[in-house]
Amino acid sequence: MIKVSVVGAQGRMGSHVVDAVNAASDAELALALDAGDDLTAITPENTDVVVEFTVPSVTLGNVLTLIAQGVDVVVGTTGWTDEKLDAVRAALAQAPREGQSVFIAPNFAISAVLADYFARLAAPYFESAEVIxxxxxxKVDAPSGTAIHTAQGIGAARAKAGLGAVPDNTQTDGGSRGQVVDGVHVHAVRLRGLNAHEEVLFGNAGEQLVIRxxxxDRGxxxxxxxxxxxxxxxxxxxGxxxxxxxxxxx
Amino acid sequence: MIKVSVVGAQGRMGSHVVDAVNAASDAELALALDAGDDLTAITPENTDVVVEFTVPSVTLGNVLTLIAQGVDVVVGTTGWTDEKLDAVRAALAQAPREGQSVFIAPNFAISAVLADYFARLAAPYFESAEVIxxxxxxKVDAPSGTAIHTAQGIGAARAKAGLGAVPDNTQTDGGSRGQVVDGVHVHAVRLRGLNAHEEVLFGNAGEQLVIRxxxxDRGxxxxxxxxxxxxxxxxxxxGxxxxxxxxxxx
Amino acid sequence: MIKVSVVGAQGRMGSHVVDAVNAASDAELALALDAGDDLTAITPENTDVVVEFTVPSVTLGNVLTLIAQGVDVVVGTTGWTDEKLDAVRAALAQAPREGQSVFIAPNFAISAVLADYFARLAAPYFESAEVIxxxxxxKVDAPSGTAIHTAQGIGAARAKAGLGAVPDNTQTDGGSRGQVVDGVHVHAVRLRGLNAHEEVLFGNAGEQLVIRxxxxDRGxxxxxxxxxxxxxxxxxxxGxxxxxxxxxxx
Amino acid sequence: MIKVSVVGAQGRMGSHVVDAVNAASDAELALALDAGDDLTAITPENTDVVVEFTVPSVTLGNVLTLIAQGVDVVVGTTGWTDEKLDAVRAALAQAPREGQSVFIAPNFAISAVLADYFARLAAPYFESAEVIxxxxxxKVDAPSGTAIHTAQGIGAARAKAGLGAVPDNTQTDGGSRGQVVDGVHVHAVRLRGLNAHEEVLFGNAGEQLVIRxxxxDRGxxxxxxxxxxxxxxxxxxxGxxxxxxxxxxx
Structure with a gap:
């Protein structure tokens, strides 16, 4: 059994994690902590892996503390920059336990992760690509961090393959062509009833590939x-x- | 048999019309004219209905000439304004033949016409609505005339039903939220392989209606x-x- | 304020109705009854409208009792036959209060009701039509009652418009072409993560109309x-x- | 410049190949042959690569003749079995020129090939999978060869990952659940206006991945x-x- 502690256990995501750990046959809940709790209560004796779902302003501090405590960490909080990631790498280099791990993911939905990955693979083979x-x-931000990441991946794959700009002869535009991220047009729809969705469209003469x-829900x-x-x-x-x-x- | 003459017969659309008339069991081709030809060759003796697919700069003049010739006209050319439509109405009021008809359509695709019509019917029942x-x-313009028409219809139906603005808490936007037409966000995708497509999304808590x-092709x-x-x-x-x-x- | 009693108040749907009534600004909860409770506790004095979400085996009896009590009823339970509907009509003809109403709906999702309605309107204008x-x-039954209803509506509209069978030159089939309902092929997908969805496809040469x-969720x-x-x-x-x-x- | 000869040059696909070769900047048309023409006119002197789009009954014979002529072959004709492929391998082992190549593809549409490939990659990570x-x-056959291939790939990937049968509690079925290929339900839609399309749906609790x-058109x-x-x-x-x-x- 993997002993899992949750930091941010009363949050929207953290409470789901607590339920998921309790329901898993190969994991058991160790500590469930939230804002104000002392993270040093988490130790290698009671915890194998910590799942951290808090807010961008405190997550780096939390992770550094947990590294110093000698436990592995899975982080779902967003807002990571290259500087913050470097701080994590530096802390891991001096971690008390050999082979300590920190894992950070901007998105834990397997469908979204696969869509993003497939989009990078497909990008070199199509004249056109757009993201919706x-x-x-x-949701307060637009486009979503996931969509930006996907567009950046497509843009990089196109550049590597030597593709030029996507064809687009639109001469006038009052904003309908969306936001251009690394050469890829990104559109954001906001609709009651939806949760979080991404559609990537690729086109060649006579054919289209759609990955959605x-x-x-958060589950x-x-x-x-x-x-x-x-x-x-x-x-x-x-690492x-x-x-x-x-x-x-x- | 309906005797059909085509004006703009060598154009992209007009040549399809010639083929379609020749293939129809209840219609036969009368005259096939194009730029430079004399429209007064079209008379009630040789023609029941004229199909006019030319360019915005000449279509009004063509239609007025054809009304004076005493024939009915089906117009597929775009670019009609309220002023131009009034000029057609005035000419029809003095047409040589009683009950003469002019029909003008911005879009002859039955699927697009139905989508536009259904969107207006559905609009009063949903919190959210967007058009892609x-x-x-x-294609040089964006969004398409059809999408603008659909968004205007949704906006008018929402207003009539007393609905407020669509819910949208997006605080920052680099353009990804599209162009707002009568309160409805409209997004334009340009993709090699596609021809002309429209998708209308409606949302309430827990449900979505999509009309696409x-x-x-032009056929x-x-x-x-x-x-x-x-x-x-x-x-x-x-009329x-x-x-x-x-x-x-x- | 509309006084609403709920029969089947502890069921999956009934409990949502209780919440929805409590949240509505123009309605208030009167009685919340479930299996074993005495329906004659519901009277015109305490209740304007009863919402009944139970099971097919008891719903007719419940509705007849409530009609005799002099209250209006909204029924969400499925399994109604022509014979059962006739029994409701007969009871309403002898109802104690003038103008008493019973309303029965196979589906309360506005998006699904509109999709079904639009499908009937569109059907006369397309060569092909299929339902997914x-x-x-x-879900234990397939295809869904909603899909059967939609296919029947399309079939009736095609017949009324004088359309023949949908074009289909498939010569061999191991079952992939679905179930044919009134001439319309219906396909049923079962997929973890989905709840209840319907897609109607219409096709002519060169064009497609999709209503989805x-x-x-039950909300x-x-x-x-x-x-x-x-x-x-x-x-x-x-009535x-x-x-x-x-x-x-x- | 690659010298390309086309066998089946007057066929639906072959005539497109002739056009595509003529339009390509790095290829030029050598011979364009069709039924009745002598394939031994094709030699390494006049041809680098032959593209063969004929019919299943003659393609194996054509390919064996072309191998003996010492030229490379790209084959788009369908209907290949393991036995026929073995015959090609045997002929290649005795080919007159070292390193001779034969390439056979059931589908040349890059979008379809990628969809099929991505479906195999994604399959291990989802409880449910269906193909439409x-x-x-x-089209006379159903389901399409491409859909069968995709379903087989998903079935094999699920088996390798140790996944059991897809969840499906449907108790009654008049055919709407489609054809089961290696444990994967496959549905075939036939609709005027469409050409050739494939949609693969994957589902987990709370999420869906769609690859389409x-x-x-043939282009x-x-x-x-x-x-x-x-x-x-x-x-x-x-080889x-x-x-x-x-x-x-x-």
């Missing part, structure tokens, strides 16, 4: 969180790993 | 053109009629 | 239930009404 | 044919290669 993300209307990921993230917990607990991924695609056999 | 149009990358029209307009020819030839629609939905039994 | 329904894998209704039925409660309470629909489309301004 | 193929109504390939196959011609001409793929995915950098 669709979310509930209470639908996340209907969709739990298989990905449990997969990360198991991979981190296996000890096969020492910092970013992105759930590293844990899929692709 | 998708076209080949050589795909026009894969998709011909059933609508022939329907218009038959309706105009029936004599049941004297000016705008929009193919008037000829559908909805 | 998609549900969670725990997604019900992501999607509540706007329709509340609409029905309000319409029944208005007194404008005496038996079947189908939510009668309450939409289409 | 959609074609014009003049649309081939709108969609030409980029894949030219890619195959270039790869075969490169000399890097001696028999089956499937365009071998020529994509995945």
């Amino acid at each position: 993300e669709l979310h509930h209307p209470d 990921a639908d996340s209907f 969709s993230f739990m298989p990905g969180v449990l997969l990360a917990v198991r991979k981190v607990a296996s000890g096969e991924f020492p 910092l790993t970013v992105g759930l695609d590293h844990f899929l056999d692709l | 149009e998708l076209h080949h990358p050589d 029209a795909d026009s894969f 998709s307009f011909m059933p609508g053109v022939l329907l218009a020819v038959r309706k105009v030839a029936s004599g049941e629609f004297p 000016l009629t705008v929009g193919l939905d008037h000829f559908l039994d909805l | 329904e998609l549900h969670h894998p725990d 209704a997604d019900s992501f 999607s039925f509540m706007p329709g239930v509340l609409l029905a409660v309000r319409k029944v309470a208005s007194g404008e629909f005496p 038996l009404t079947v189908g939510l489309d009668h309450f939409l301004d289409l | 193929e959609l074609h014009h109504p003049d 390939a649309d081939s709108f 969609s196959f030409m980029p894949g044919v030219l890619l195959a011609v270039r790869k075969v001409a490169s000399g890097e793929f001696p 028999l290669t089956v499937g365009l995915d071998h020529f994509l950098d995945l």
Whole structure:
């Protein structure tokens, strides 16, 4: 049994993680902590892996503390920059236990991770590519971080393949052509009833490839969180790993 | 047999009309004219209905000439304004033959016309509504005239039903939320391989309604053109009629 | 305020209705009854409208009892036959209060009701039509009652329009062409993650019309239930009404 | 310049190949042969690569003749069995020129090939998987060979990953659940206006992944044919290669 502690256990995502750990046959809940609790209560004796779902302003501090405590960490909080990731790498280099792991993922939905991965693979083979993300209307940012990541991946793959700009003879535009991210047009739909969805369209003369990921509710993230917990607990991924695609056999 | 003359017969659309008339069992081709030809060769003796597919700069003049010739006209050319429509109405009021008809449609694809009509019907029942149009990358305007028309219809139906603005808590936007037409966000995708497509999304808590029209090629307009020819030839629609939905039994 | 009693208040749907009534600004919960409770506790003094969500084996008896009690009823239970509907009509003819109403709907999701209605309207204008329904894998029947209803509506509309059979030159088939309902091929997908979805495809040469209704959770039925409660309470629909489309301004 | 001869040059596909070769900047048409022509006119002196699009009854004979002539062959004709492929391998082992290549592909549309490949990659990560193929109504077989191939790939990937049967509690079925291929339900839609389309649906609790390939016309196959011609001409793929995915950098 993998002993899992949860930091941010009363949050929207954290409470789902607690339920998912309790429901898993190969994991058991150790500590469930939230804001104000002392993270040093988490030790290698009571915990194998910590799952951290808090807020961008505190997550780096939490992770550094947990590294110093000698435990592995799976992080679902967003807002990571290259500087913050470097701080994690530096801390891991001086971690008390050999082979300690930190795993950070911007998205734990397997469908979204696969869509993003397939989009990068497909990008070199199509003249055109656009991204449409669709979310509930209470989401405050647009486009979504996932859509930006997908567009960046497509843009990089096109550049590597020597493709030029996507064909687009539109001469006038009052905004309908969306936001251009690394040469890829990204559209954001906000619609009551939806949760989190992404559609990637690729086109050549006479053909289209569509890759769509639908996340209907937060429960969709739990298989990905449990997969990360198991991979981190296996000890096969020492150091910092970013992105759930590293844990899929692709 | 309905005797059909075609003006703009060598154009992209007009040549399809010639083929469609030749293939129809209840219509036969009378005159096939193009730029430079004398429209007064068209008379009630040789022609029941004229199909006019030319360019915005000449269509009004053509239609006025054809009204004076005493024949009914089906117009597929775009670019009509309220002023131009009024000029057609005035000419029809003094037409040489009683009950003369002019029919003008911005879109002859039955799927697109139905999608537009259904969108207006559905609009009062949903909190959210957005429009995505998708076209080949050589189209120069965005969003499409059809998408603007659909968004205007949704906006008017929402207003009539007393609905407020669509819910949207997006705080930052680099353009991904599209162009707002009468309160409805409209997105334009340009993708090689596509022709002309429109998708209307409606959302309430827990549910979504999607209406999508795909026009894969210009042949998709011909059933609508022939329907218009038959309706105009029936004599049941004297005066000016705008929009193919008037000829559908909805 | 409309006084609403709920029969089947502890069931999956009934408990949502209780919540929806409590949340509505123009309705208030009167009695919440379930199996074993005495329905004669419901009277015109304490209740304007009863919402009945139970099981097919008891719903007719419940409705007859409630009619005799002099209250209006909105029924969401399925399994109604022509014989059962006739029994309701007969009881209403002898109801104690003038203008008493019973409303029965096979589906309260507005998106699904509109999709079904639009499919009937569109059917006369297309050579081809097929229906795909998609549900969670725990649904025991296939195709769904909604999909059968939609296919029947398309079949009737095609027959009325004088359309022949859909074109289909498939010579061999191991079952992939689906179940044929009134001449319309119906396909049933069962997929974890989905709830209740229906897609209707119409095709002509060069064009396609797609109408899709997604019900992501049971909450999607509540706007329709509340609409029905309000319409029944208005007194404008005496007698038996079947189908939510009668309450939409289409 | 790659010298390309076409066998079946007057056929539906072959005539497109002739056009595509003429339009390519790095290829030129050598011989264009059809039924009744003598294939031994094709020699290494006048031809680098032959593209063969004929019919299943003659393709094996054509390929064996062309191997004996010492030229490389790209084959788009369908109907290949393991026995026929073995015959090609045996002939290649005794080919007159060292490193001679034969490439056979059931599908040259890059979108379809990628969809099939991505479906195999994604399959281990989802509880549910179903395939819907959609074609014009003049297609005589159902489901399509591409859909069967995709379903077989998903079934094999599920078996390798130790997944059991897809969840499905449907108790009654009049055919709506489709044809089961290696444990995967496959549905075939026939709709006027469509050409060749495939949609693969994957589901987990709370999430869905959809991969869709649309081939709108035969021109969609030409980029894949030219890619195959270039790869075969490169000399890097001696012997028999089956499937365009071998020529994509995945």
